[in-house]
Amino acid sequence: MQSTLFDNPTTTDSKRESKQTRKAAHDNHKPKMHPQSLKVVAAIQAAGDSGLTRHECADLLGLPVSSVCGRVKPLLDSGVLYQRKGVRRDGRAVLFG
Numbered sequence: 001m002q003s004t005l006f007d008n009p010t011t012t013d014s015k016r017e018s019k020q021t022r023k024a025a026h027d028n029h030k031p032k033m034h035p036q037s038l039k040v041v042a043a044i045q046a047a048g049d050s051g052l053t054r055h056e057c058a059d060l061l062g063l064p065v066s067s068v069c070g071r072v073k074p075l076l077d078s079g080v081l082y083q084r085k086g087v088r089r090d091g092r093a094v095l096f097g
Helices: 011-029 035-046 054-061 065-077
Strands: 082-084 094-096
Touching: 035 054, 035 065, 054 065
Parallel strands: none
Antiparallel strands: 082 094
């Protein structure tokens, strides 16, 4: 029997495939960021206009300062974060997002 315009046996399959294709395309194009980097960015953005030093961020997140520094450098290089030097009394650079 020949299919007609009104027969739609594969609608469910084609919708499912289309959704999977869209999701795969989205996942391939969204920026990939380390989970700790996401936490660092979120903490710094939550600090708002006061910003955070690397030490403050480490204390807040319960991470070693070395881990925060390792995440901050690429974020500064990519422009996700920026810093101002000497804003705190101790002269430490303050990070903003």
